[in-house]
Amino acid sequence: MSAIRKALEGIPLPAGAEEAIAAAEKSEREDASYIDYLESQLAQSRKETPKQKSVYRREWEQARSDRSPSRLDDVKEKILLFLSENDEADAGQVARGVSIGVQAAQYHLEELVNSQMVYARWAVESPIFWSLAHEGRGYLVRHRLIT
Amino acid sequence: MILEARPLSIFGVYDRGVPTQERIVLYASAPVSLREYAVGLGIRQPMDFFIPIPDCFFWLGDTAMAEPGWVFIYTGRGQRSVTRETHSGLAVQALYWGREQVVLASADVIPVVYRFDQVLIGNGPNRSMMEVPEFAQKLLANTAFSLTK
Numbered sequence: 001m002s003a004i005r006k007a008l009e010g011i012p013l014p015a016g017a018e019e020a021i022a023a024a025e026k027s028e029r030e031d032a033s034y035i036d037y038l039e040s041q042l043a044q045s046r047k048e049t050p051k052q053k054s055v056y057r058r059e060w061e062q063a064r065s066d067r068s069p070s071r072l073d074d075v076k077e078k079i080l081l082f083l084s085e086n087d088e089a090d091a092g093q094v095a096r097g098v099s100i101g102v103q104a105a106q107y108h109l110e111e112l113v114n115s116q117m118v119y120a121r122w123a124v125e126s127p128i129f130w131s132l133a134h135e136g137r138g139y140l141v142r143h144r145l146i147t
Numbered sequence: 148m149i150l151e152a153r154p155l156s157i158f159g160v161y162d163r164g165v166p167t168q169e170r171i172v173l174y175a176s177a178p179v180s181l182r183e184y185a186v187g188l189g190i191r192q193p194m195d196f197f198i199p200i201p202d203c204f205f206w207l208g209d210t211a212m213a214e215p216g217w218v219f220i221y222t223g224r225g226q227r228s229v230t231r232e233t234h235s236g237l238a239v240q241a242l243y244w245g246r247e248q249v250v251l252a253s254a255d256v257i258p259v260v261y262r263f264d265q266v267l268i269g270n271g272p273n274r275s276m277m278e279v280p281e282f283a284q285k286l287l288a289n290t291a292f293s294l295t296k
Contacts, residue, residue, distance in 0.1 A: 092167070
């Protein structure tokens with residue numbers, strides 16, 4: 001359970017708060033110090049009045065919504081770029097291509113499959129080959145990582 | 148020693164010794180409930196016999212295959228998933244054993260599929276030997292003997 005969920009545990013959340021929390025957990029580019037501050041305020045607010053609680057919660061949600069849509073982390077962007085230059089690759093090739101370990105490559109590739117940016121081709125006699133999906137190509141275009 | 152495990156059969160072991168790719172491939176020729184099966188490892192012996200390797204046991208999980216298809220058991224870590232095999236178009240259940248290291252690097256290490264027949268479940272309270280007349284008699288006799296010594 002994340003720190004923010006712990007802080008909010010037992011407090012009824014308004015509509016939309018769940019998405020905001022999930023986005024905060026997912027984002028790897030969040031302003032950690034500000035979030036920490038708000039989390040501490042939220043934790044403190046459990047002992048305070050409902051009015052104070054709602055003020056802190058609103059402030060926290062606003063802080064989340066003000067941020068630009070989250071970007072993928074550097075490694076995932078490098079993987080997408082690598083796959084944009086290579087039609088398909090196995091996890092070992094991806095690992096070498098972006099200079100990370102093969103286990104890490106496997107993890108990031110599965111995450112990218114979950115977000116439909118990459119797809120995998122499974123065959124009995126060959127390793128899993130990973131390719132860039134339309135969504136992944138779209139991500140690179142939207143963020144001007146390819147032209 | 149080959150026993151029936153139909154409709155599952157061992158299709159092969161691929162990419163032996165390659166991290167993240169090493170896998171045991173099973174073929175299910177008909178719908179099957181995987182919950183009745185587990186995979187272990189053994190050392191190949193002559194005449195289709197094997198010696199089981201201790202502490203190597205992977206239950207295939209509470210999953211059913213509704214049609215013929217493949218079971219890919221990756222020996223490493225990953226996210227269990229359902230997909231399609233490229234060439235046959237058949238369903239694939241991709242399972243991950245979660246071993247820290249590759250386990251099939253040697254060709255003498257072979258996968259073994261177990262199909263459960265009977266299972267003893269150890270969820271009861273411990274029993275006392277005094278509950279079993281045969282044991283109770285011996286227990287009492289030994290106790291009496293040790294007291295007279």
